[in-house]
Amino acid sequence: MSEEKFPTPPTPTPSPSLTEQAGNPNVDADARAEREGEPRRDFLVKLTFGLGGVAALAIGVPVVSAVLAPLLEPDPQTWRKVGTLTDFAVGSTHLVKFENADSKAWSGLTSESAAWLRRESEKEFIAFSVNCAHLGCPVRWEQGAGLFMCPCHGGIYYKDGTVAAGPPPQGLTQYHIRVAGNNDVELLTAPIPITNMTS
Amino acid sequence: MSFLQKAGAWLDDRLGISDTLMPLAKHLVPPGAKWSYVFGSATLFCLILQVVTGVALTLLYQPTSAAAYKSLEFITHQAVFGRLLRGVHYFGASGMIVLVGIHMLRVYITASYKFPREMSWISGVFLLFLTLAMGFTGQLLRWDSNGVWSAVVAAEQAGRVPIIGTYVARLLLGGDTIGGQSLSRFYSYHTLLFPALLFGLVGFHLYLVFRNGVSEPAKAGQLVDPKTYRKWYQDMLNKVGVPFWPYAAWRDVAFSVAVIMGIFTLALVFGPPELTQPPSPATIYTNPAPDWYMLPIFALYALMPPAIESYLIIIAPLLTVLALLALPFISNAGERSPLRRPWAVFGAGTVVTLVFALLVLGEQAPWSPKFDAKPLTTKLINSHNPQIVAGAGLFYNKGCIYCHLVDGHGGHRGPELTEVGRRLKTDELRIRIVNGGGNMPAYGGVISEKELADVIAFLETRK
Ligand code: FES
Numbered sequence: 207m208s209e210e211k212f213p214t215p216p217t218p219t220p221s222p223s224l225t226e227q228a229g230n231p232n233v234d235a236d237a238r239a240e241r242e243g244e245p246r247r248d249f250l251v252k253l254t255f256g257l258g259g260v261a262a263l264a265i266g267v268p269v270v271s272a273v274l275a276p277l278l279e280p281d282p283q284t285w286r287k288v289g290t291l292t293d294f295a296v297g298s299t300h301l302v303k304f305e306n307a308d309s310k311a312w313s314g315l316t317s318e319s320a321a322w323l324r325r326e327s328e329k330e331f332i333a334f335s336v337n338c339a340h341l342g343c344p345v346r347w348e349q350g351a352g353l354f355m356c357p358c359h360g361g362i363y364y365k366d367g368t369v370a371a372g373p374p375p376q377g378l379t380q381y382h383i384r385v386a387g388n389n390d391v392e393l394l395t396a397p398i399p400i401t402n403m404t405s
Numbered sequence: 406m407s408f409l410q411k412a413g414a415w416l417d418d419r420l421g422i423s424d425t426l427m428p429l430a431k432h433l434v435p436p437g438a439k440w441s442y443v444f445g446s447a448t449l450f451c452l453i454l455q456v457v458t459g460v461a462l463t464l465l466y467q468p469t470s471a472a473a474y475k476s477l478e479f480i481t482h483q484a485v486f487g488r489l490l491r492g493v494h495y496f497g498a499s500g501m502i503v504l505v506g507i508h509m510l511r512v513y514i515t516a517s518y519k520f521p522r523e524m525s526w527i528s529g530v531f532l533l534f535l536t537l538a539m540g541f542t543g544q545l546l547r548w549d550s551n552g553v554w555s556a557v558v559a560a561e562q563a564g565r566v567p568i569i570g571t572y573v574a575r576l577l578l579g580g581d582t583i584g585g586q587s588l589s590r591f592y593s594y595h596t597l598l599f600p601a602l603l604f605g606l607v608g609f610h611l612y613l614v615f616r617n618g619v620s621e622p623a624k625a626g627q628l629v630d631p632k633t634y635r636k637w638y639q640d641m642l643n644k645v646g647v648p649f650w651p652y653a654a655w656r657d658v659a660f661s662v663a664v665i666m667g668i669f670t671l672a673l674v675f676g677p678p679e680l681t682q683p684p685s686p687a688t689i690y691t692n693p694a695p696d697w698y699m700l701p702i703f704a705l706y707a708l709m710p711p712a713i714e715s716y717l718i719i720i721a722p723l724l725t726v727l728a729l730l731a732l733p734f735i736s737n738a739g740e741r742s743p744l745r746r747p748w749a750v751f752g753a754g755t756v757v758t759l760v761f762a763l764l765v766l767g768e769q770a771p772w773s774p775k776f777d778a779k780p781l782t783t784k785l786i787n788s789h790n791p792q793i794v795a796g797a798g799l800f801y802n803k804g805c806i807y808c809h810l811v812d813g814h815g816g817h818r819g820p821e822l823t824e825v826g827r828r829l830k831t832d833e834l835r836i837r838i839v840n841g842g843g844n845m846p847a848y849g850g851v852i853s854e855k856e857l858a859d860v861i862a863f864l865e866t867r868k
Contacts (some may be wrong), residue, residue, distance in 0.1 A: 314471025344689035370846030373494030397581030
């Protein structure tokens with residue numbers, strides 16, 4: 207590829223006169239035309255990129271928004287009723303199901319969420335994420351053993367959610383829970399807890 | 406000229422078949438490039454198979470999180486030949502992974518990535534990861550409880566990446582939890598985004614084959630010298646090269662047809678993988694496990710020490726990718742024959758063995774508690790002493806059997822206890838059960854004195 211094919215910035219030095227160029231057999235017609243049209247060529251290049259940029263930006267905004275939507279949307283937290291006081295005996299642990307905070311109309315079953323709920327005393331409840339703090343597999347409450355166990359890599363937690371054994375770097379995430387009114391047990395839905403590197 | 410001939414000539418002129426396409430089909434290839442060269446083209450045929458069956462599946466599949474499971478049931482159990490179609494797509498995916506692997510191994514062992522085919526290797530590396538990504542996203546489209554939980558596990562792994570991890574996880578799930586938005590994302594990745602990238606890269610990969618030619622069979626002592634190679638290769642082709650079509654192509658076609666018929670037969674006989682439970686994230690009694698080709702990675706994550714895990718999850722894949730990309734630049738000249746590159750062959754062998762070992766381990770998953778273990782039978786307990794019988798009951802009830810093997814029953818997570826009565830004394834047993842340690846929970850807080858005595862009495866009879 208010859209050098210002349212690349213755009214060169216316009217030079218302040220006056221270009222050789224036409225007759226000079228014409229008299230020089232080494233200057234080929236293409237290159238001459240290019241050099242003469244330099245400002246025009248430069249303008250056209252800029253115009254092309256400029257116009258392209260405008261179009262790309264116009265279309266890019268909605269497209270990139272769709273891609274990044276999950277980051278742009280707020281992550282709502284909603285109190286959801288998971289049962290009434292009479293449903294949970296003191297000292298028992300239950301799997302409660304509820305609708306996640308930002309369910310979409312087309313979610314179907316996937317709008318469901320679950321948590322482990324323990325009634326510690328008359329007043330006190332404690333709720334755990336079902337996601338193992340290791341890599342998020344669903345932990346099971348083993349009634350006989352009084353432990354939460356994870357099917358994936360054998361992470362085990364005590365009933366208070368602290369790590370008993372296995373790879374989890376931290377205990378089970380707890381959810382906020384309250385008794386609303388006199389009777390309704392409500393849970394504050396939350397994102398899937400992501401265990402990051404520093405934890 | 407007859408009308409047909411005229412029409413033919415017109416088409417040929419406008420499309421440039423004899424001018425452009427025929428020379429491509431008839432380009433010269435080195436002789437002796439025999440059966441070891443068929444894996445790349447077989448991968449291509451497999452890809453075409455996946456595209457065709459994939460498009461057919463989209464005609465039957467409902468890509469919404471509410472309907473996907475039902476539509477899969479419909480495809481599997483009602484649609485005409487739906488089961489076969491899903492089966493072919495499933496085994497086709499396995500076929501792609503296997504063939505990509507073999508193709509890559511062949512290229513590595515015969516050092517075909519050396520000058521001037523560096524970019525072929527690099528595009529191949531990207532194709533490998535795209536293929537894996539397709540396999541993974543495809544598995545999630547099954548959208549049963551396994552698919553849903555695999556998505557969660559994937560998000561958790563992404564979440565380990567420092568700083569951007571949580572954002573990546575959110576992007577993957579399409580929100581902060583699994584939900585109506587998640588499947589749309591995976592569907593788009595699997596049917597639009599990745600295929601588009603795949604087509605582009607495959608086109609590029611093929612273009613490079615035409616540009617740089619098929620590598621000649623490696624001969625010991627025949628060194629690649631970037632200065633002279635191109636000329637030497639061209640001379641060799643001109644002297645002894647054979648037209649690709651049909652002298653080499655017939656092997657590609659024959660092998661690919663065998664592969665496709667093999668996939669068809671597997672699909673016919675075994676069918677697609679059964680769906681597990683419906684995709685409710687509240688269905689927690691499930692054991693998320695990936696398809697077989699992801700098992701080695703799954704096993705690797707399960708086996709590495711938790712302390713370094715967060716780092717390895719990020720660093721290991723990164724290093725692998727970098728090493729693969731760097732390969733053709735680290736060694737792009739010199740010997741190509743596997744006979745003269747024993748370390749390369751040894752290395753490749755080691756990797757293959759490792760992957761197989763991890764695959765087998767992943768299949769057994771000895772690190773997982775065996776939740777479906779059955780209580781020990783009276784015959785195995787082999788005692789009528791009520792304390793010992795009670796102890797055996799507790800051994801099951803307290804979950805000990807999920808992790809400990811007794812006479813072939815139970816899990817593999819902890820040490821086998823078949824003969825523990827011989828190894829440990831009462832006190833030692835007691836200390837271990839009460840205090841736990843490592844992968845054993847401390848049972849002190851969850852077991853009563855009497856229960857403890859019963860379990861120990863039972864364990865002491867295991868000799
Ligand atoms: S995900 Fe629970 S132990 Fe790994």
